Amino acid sequence: MPEQDSELTLSAEAAASLADHSATDAPAQELGQATDEATPVSRAEPVGREQYDQLKAERDQLLDRLARLQAEFENARKRAERDKIANRDYAVGSVVEKFLPVLDHFEMALKSTGTTEQLRSGVELIVKQMEDVLRQLHVTAIPALGAEFDPRSHEALGSVERHDLPDQHVAEEIRRGYKLRDRLLRPALVRVASNPKQTSE
Numbered sequence: 001m002p003e004q005d006s007e008l009t010l011s012a013e014a015a016a017s018l019a020d021h022s023a024t025d026a027p028a029q030e031l032g033q034a035t036d037e038a039t040p041v042s043r044a045e046p047v048g049r050e051q052y053d054q055l056k057a058e059r060d061q062l063l064d065r066l067a068r069l070q071a072e073f074e075n076a077r078k079r080a081e082r083d084k085i086a087n088r089d090y091a092v093g094s095v096v097e098k099f100l101p102v103l104d105h106f107e108m109a110l111k112s113t114g115t116t117e118q119l120r121s122g123v124e125l126i127v128k129q130m131e132d133v134l135r136q137l138h139v140t141a142i143p144a145l146g147a148e149f150d151p152r153s154h155e156a157l158g159s160v161e162r163h164d165l166p167d168q169h170v171a172e173e174i175r176r177g178y179k180l181r182d183r184l185l186r187p188a189l190v191r192v193a194s195n196p197k198q199t200s201e
Contacts, residue, residue, distance in 0.1 A: 098136060102126060142178065148169050153188060157190065159193070160193060166195060168194075169192070170190045
């Protein structure tokens with residue numbers, strides 16, 4: 001019979017443990033239910049007709065304002081493009097206007113029936129007139145002949161052996177170079193002196 005007492009004791013302990021477990025779970029379940037009840041599911045609340053009309057009016061105003069801003073932006077872009085073209089045309093026109101007298105003198109030279117020397121003298125005057133116009137436009141020639149070779153403003157076409165010039169100085173100017181203020185328009189095309197005496201030293 002002692003075995004039965006042992007079994008009964010175990011059963012009583014198991015029952016007590018089960019009762020404690022159930023008692024512990026019950027408040028948790030109740031708490032869970034209370035939490036679920038405290039957190040309502042978000043649902044869209046019905047909107048009244050007056051509020052709907054107000055929101056619709058605000059939306060229409062915003063859309064209208066957006067359309068107006070887009071139109072203003074497009075007009076400003078077109079106006080800026082027109083101003084850009086007008087400024088460019090004005091700049092080109094002012095330059096061409098300065099060169100028209102030069103063109104007139106070239107045409108007069110072509111119609112001239114003078115001697116070769118007279119034609120040469122006339123062309124020299126036209127070249128001088130053109131140089132004056134370029135100076136007015138702040139375009140100046142790049143010093144080349146006899147100057148030290150500078151790859152930033154000179155383009156070497158080759159070298160020539162010269163004993164009367166320092167080594168790496170410009171011996172011949174094939175095509176004149178020009179700059180607009182400090183900006184290079186085109187480099188001077190040159191041949192550079194090669195002085196064997198200085199090279200050997």
